[in-house]
Amino acid sequence: MSKVLNLKHDPAGRRRVPEKYTPISKTRVKKLLAQEWARFQSTTTNSATHNKRASKVLPLGVTSSFQHWNPYPISIVSAKGAYFKDVDGRKLLDLSMGFGAMMVGHLNKDVVKAVKKAMRSVGTLFVTPGPLATEAAERFQKRFDIDMLRFTNSGTESTMYAIRAARAATGKKAIIKIEGGYHGGYDPLQVSVKAPLEKIGSASAPKPYHPGAIEAGEVYVVSYNDTVRLEAIMKNHGKTIAAFMIEPIVENLSIILPDEGYLKAVRELCDKYKIALIFDEVKTGLTAGVAGAAIRVGVKPDLITLAKSIGGGLPLAAFGGKKEFMQPVVDGRMPHLGTYNGNPLVVAAAIAVDKIATPEALEKAEAINNATLDAIDKIIDEYALPAHTVGFGVKGAVIWSPTPVRNYRDFKATDFELAELSWLWGLNRGIITPPGLDEQWLVSFAHTQNDMNKLVRSFREFAKAIRG
Amino acid sequence: MNAPMRFGLIGTGRIGQVHASSVARTEGAELTMVADVFVEGAKKTAEQYGGVATAEAMDCFDSSKVDAIIVASPTPTHLDLISAAIDANIPILCEKPIDLDIKRVDAMRDKAAKATIPIVLGFNRRFDPHFNSVHQRVQAGEIGKLEQLVLISRDPAPASKEYLAVSGGIYRDMTIHDFDMGRFFVPNIVSVTANGFNQFSSEIKDLGDYDATSVTLRGANDELVLITNSRHAIYGFDQRMEAFGDKGMLRVENLTNTNVRLYNESSAEVKEPYQNFFLERYMDSYLLELAEFMKKVRGEASNSPEFEDGRAALVLANAALESSQTGKTVSVSL
Ligand SMILES: NC(=O)c1ccc[n+]([C@@H]2O[C@H](COP(=O)([O-])OP(=O)(O)OC[C@H]3O[C@@H](n4cnc5c(N)ncnc54)[C@H](O)[C@@H]3O)[C@@H](O)[C@H]2O)c1
Ligand SMILES: Cc1ncc(COP(=O)(O)O)c(C=O)c1O
Numbered sequence: 158m159s160k161v162l163n164l165k166h167d168p169a170g171r172r173r174v175p176e177k178y179t180p181i182s183k184t185r186v187k188k189l190l191a192q193e194w195a196r197f198q199s200t201t202t203n204s205a206t207h208n209k210r211a212s213k214v215l216p217l218g219v220t221s222s223f224q225h226w227n228p229y230p231i232s233i234v235s236a237k238g239a240y241f242k243d244v245d246g247r248k249l250l251d252l253s254m255g256f257g258a259m260m261v262g263h264l265n266k267d268v269v270k271a272v273k274k275a276m277r278s279v280g281t282l283f284v285t286p287g288p289l290a291t292e293a294a295e296r297f298q299k300r301f302d303i304d305m306l307r308f309t310n311s312g313t314e315s316t317m318y319a320i321r322a323a324r325a326a327t328g329k330k331a332i333i334k335i336e337g338g339y340h341g342g343y344d345p346l347q348v349s350v351k352a353p354l355e356k357i358g359s360a361s362a363p364k365p366y367h368p369g370a371i372e373a374g375e376v377y378v379v380s381y382n383d384t385v386r387l388e389a390i391m392k393n394h395g396k397t398i399a400a401f402m403i404e405p406i407v408e409n410l411s412i413i414l415p416d417e418g419y420l421k422a423v424r425e426l427c428d429k430y431k432i433a434l435i436f437d438e439v440k441t442g443l444t445a446g447v448a449g450a451a452i453r454v455g456v457k458p459d460l461i462t463l464a465k466s467i468g469g470g471l472p473l474a475a476f477g478g479k480k481e482f483m484q485p486v487v488d489g490r491m492p493h494l495g496t497y498n499g500n501p502l503v504v505a506a507a508i509a510v511d512k513i514a515t516p517e518a519l520e521k522a523e524a525i526n527n528a529t530l531d532a533i534d535k536i537i538d539e540y541a542l543p544a545h546t547v548g549f550g551v552k553g554a555v556i557w558s559p560t561p562v563r564n565y566r567d568f569k570a571t572d573f574e575l576a577e578l579s580w581l582w583g584l585n586r587g588i589i590t591p592p593g594l595d596e597q598w599l600v601s602f603a604h605t606q607n608d609m610n611k612l613v614r615s616f617r618e619f620a621k622a623i624r625g
Numbered sequence: 626m627n628a629p630m631r632f633g634l635i636g637t638g639r640i641g642q643v644h645a646s647s648v649a650r651t652e653g654a655e656l657t658m659v660a661d662v663f664v665e666g667a668k669k670t671a672e673q674y675g676g677v678a679t680a681e682a683m684d685c686f687d688s689s690k691v692d693a694i695i696v697a698s699p700t701p702t703h704l705d706l707i708s709a710a711i712d713a714n715i716p717i718l719c720e721k722p723i724d725l726d727i728k729r730v731d732a733m734r735d736k737a738a739k740a741t742i743p744i745v746l747g748f749n750r751r752f753d754p755h756f757n758s759v760h761q762r763v764q765a766g767e768i769g770k771l772e773q774l775v776l777i778s779r780d781p782a783p784a785s786k787e788y789l790a791v792s793g794g795i796y797r798d799m800t801i802h803d804f805d806m807g808r809f810f811v812p813n814i815v816s817v818t819a820n821g822f823n824q825f826s827s828e829i830k831d832l833g834d835y836d837a838t839s840v841t842l843r844g845a846n847d848e849l850v851l852i853t854n855s856r857h858a859i860y861g862f863d864q865r866m867e868a869f870g871d872k873g874m875l876r877v878e879n880l881t882n883t884n885v886r887l888y889n890e891s892s893a894e895v896k897e898p899y900q901n902f903f904l905e906r907y908m909d910s911y912l913l914e915l916a917e918f919m920k921k922v923r924g925e926a927s928n929s930p931e932f933e934d935g936r937a938a939l940v941l942a943n944a945a946l947e948s949s950q951t952g953k954t955v956s957v958s959l
Contacts, residue, residue, distance in 0.1 A: 248714060532924055539926060586741040587714065606628055607692040611714075613924025615741065 262603025306477025337565025769872030
């Protein structure tokens with residue numbers, strides 16, 4: 158136990174576990190959950206009505222299954238800066254910010270200006286090349302230090318094409334992914350996303366879990382932060398494995414930091430067994446630092462996937478990397494296609510984002526994030542909560558476990574009832590964090606310290622309430 | 626590193642000036658909006674301490690301009706401004722008393738309880754370093770179990786007739802601070818026995834008000850809180866306290882500006898007169914009150930008195946008035 162506590166994480170991240178804690182009464186949590194759900198329902202009647210209507214046409218009443226929760230999600234009519242307005246007329250502090258896609262803030266004026274200008278005088282779609290898309294690509298090439306890239310419309314497309322590029326470049330087919338890792342909807346990447354614990358064997362040798370509708374092919378899974386198993390897989394199957402797909406900082410299981418030296422070891426293993434290393438930076442990207450997580454942790458992948466933060470809220474994504482891994486697109490071994498790829502509107506937005514995502518702007522948001530995490534740490538100590546904080550770049554999270562989370566199994570062992578209550582508590586008090594309990598908050602360019610103080614105050618009230 | 630907390634001030638009269646200067650003197654705070662129906666007052670204050678002047682209080686309820694609001698306008702405006710702050714989701718520090726009418730306060734009680742913003746009441750005396758030190762030492766057990774708290778508050782001279790006419794009477798205007806101080810030490814009060822006196826001012830008597838009073842509060846554990854007030858004191862602002870317990874006593878005497886004493890033919894150990902009035906005597910407390918409010922706004926641990934404390938003081942004031950009029954002890958449940 159104490160060994161785990163002392164385990165060092167990559168210094169680019171921030172994690173603080175409490176020295177002392179006492180458990181929270183389960184009956185109290187249950188009572189508060191009932192009370193808060195009742196409060197939720199009595200204050201969101203218009204959202205309930207809207208979900209009923211929407212469910213008749215959209216499965217679950219939503220446009221992506223992520224958006225749904227029981228009994229119904231909150232429906233939003235508009236967003237500006239750091240705030241939402243919901244159909245019940247409430248103003249909510251948005252800390253989810255489109256899973257990170259809204260890093261520059263809702264309706265950021267520079268992004269709006271750039272897109273408006275493109276709509277007025279450039280066009281919406283050419284399906285032939287144009288200087289705007291090239292400029293956007295050049296900017297990202299420089300910023301992320303990659304040789305070549307292509308634009309897509311979503312993270313899912315980017316991860317899918319990255320895997321294909323790796324297959325074409327290595328002449329192999331199989332992949333390795335992290336247990337519990339999410340990389341969008343492409344079949345092989347749907348293996349072992351939210352796998353039930355009883356079906357996946359031991360942590361040291363996890364069994365891949367294939368959900369029913371998936372045709373995945375040859376996929377190996379490994380725990381994050383585990384290089385021993387990773388090497389064993391590579392040693393035994395390296396001849397058929399094309400790529401290892403990993404989020405450098407796992408941001409789909411709250412936030413999990415790499416152990417110190419882990420990513421460097423991963424890089425060396427991939428080199429040794431001639432396996433393409435793909436960093437999925439759909440969630441990290443600009444939220445992890447001016448040049449993304451890879452450069453921040455000092456490990457260069459062969460391919461990288463980008464989405465969300467680079468597009469200012471518009472459907473823009475990309476994949477790219479070293480020349481030899483993008484060569485299959487050049488020579489036709491892996492055609493990359495798409496009608497809307499790099500259309501003038503999204504690349505105009507991307508250029509605007511690239512201009513405003515300066516080191517100063519990101520440092521400012523990160524300072525606010527760190528001050529927020531500090532304030533929450535104090536409350537955790539004061540109330541001896543069985544919880545700790547993790548932060549990376551402009552993102553932060555409270556994890557309901559007194560010990561560090563290093564992989565999917567650790568994550569599954571955290572207290573989900575407290576996580577649900579904490580999320581609902583904020584929601585009932587005008588603060589919306591992502592619904593999955595596996596997400597984190599984001600300090601966008603629109604959030605001020607005073608906005609984040611709302612989260613801190615709400616967390617203090619929450620701490621008081623669960624302590625009774 | 627962090628942007629300063631931006632304040633909107635509503636009301637730039639006597640106490641408004643104090644708050645404006647406190648904000649200006651506090652690191653990490655700045656005045657960005659100043660409202661007063663008497664717009665010249667707002668302009669003058671803004672010129673001196675910063676901010677944009679306006680005649681319209683509602684201009685302050687804009688989260689793009691302010692992060693917190695201080696209300697220093699007359700008492701009848703307080704509840705409406707608290708309500709507006711809740712609607713705008715902006716933390717508020719509101720002067721005492723919360724209102725003069727408990728029915729209006731109770732009508733807001735539910736909304737205030739559900740509010741997610743800090744609603745802080747301006748009971749600054751809790752933050753007076755002397756009284757606060759007594760409180761801390763009582764909490765630390767230095768005098769054992771607290772049995773008696775004696776509060777003596779006497780103003781140097783009555784306020785103007787116009788002020789007194791709308792002040793809500795001695796209990797709601799003046800003793801209100803002592804009710805809160807009593808509750809600071811003994812939060813759970815169960816009964817109130819009070820006597821009102823007309824000793825020196827026919828003006829006050831004509832208004833149907835008292836110029837002096839004595840009040841006894843009984844705590845749930847049979848603690849005694851004894852309050853003595855007068856609207857005048859020839860020797861200045863009289864603000865004293867004794868906390869008495871089974872292991873000892875803590876006592877706060879009046880303050881003079883300096884510690885210089887005069888010795889001469891006719892006297893010895895003569896001090897200068899006591900600090901004049903609340904502006905001098907409690908200057909530090911307003912600064913500390915602001916600092917504590919800012920902690921609350923930032924989500925840090927804070928002991929700022931809240932809406933319910935404002936309400937409780939008013940309930941005690943009403944009970945004291947009833948007791949004075951009926952001659953009976955009045956039970957309260959806070
Ligand atoms: N905590 C303390 O020690 C303390 C001391 C004095 C007064 N107070 C309280 O502070 C409040 C103000 O007292 P004061 O002595 O400063 O009064 P004051 O008359 O000196 O000042 C009040 C100011 O508010 C302005 N005003 C009136 N209506 C307004 C409105 N609707 N919007 C904006 N401004 C408006 C007036 O023009 C005036 O400038 C009262 O509630 C009083 O009980 C507290
Ligand atoms: C790490 C990661 N990769 C890929 C995706 C898929 O992106 P999209 O939703 O744009 O298809 C996501 C989406 O949340 C993600 O978090």
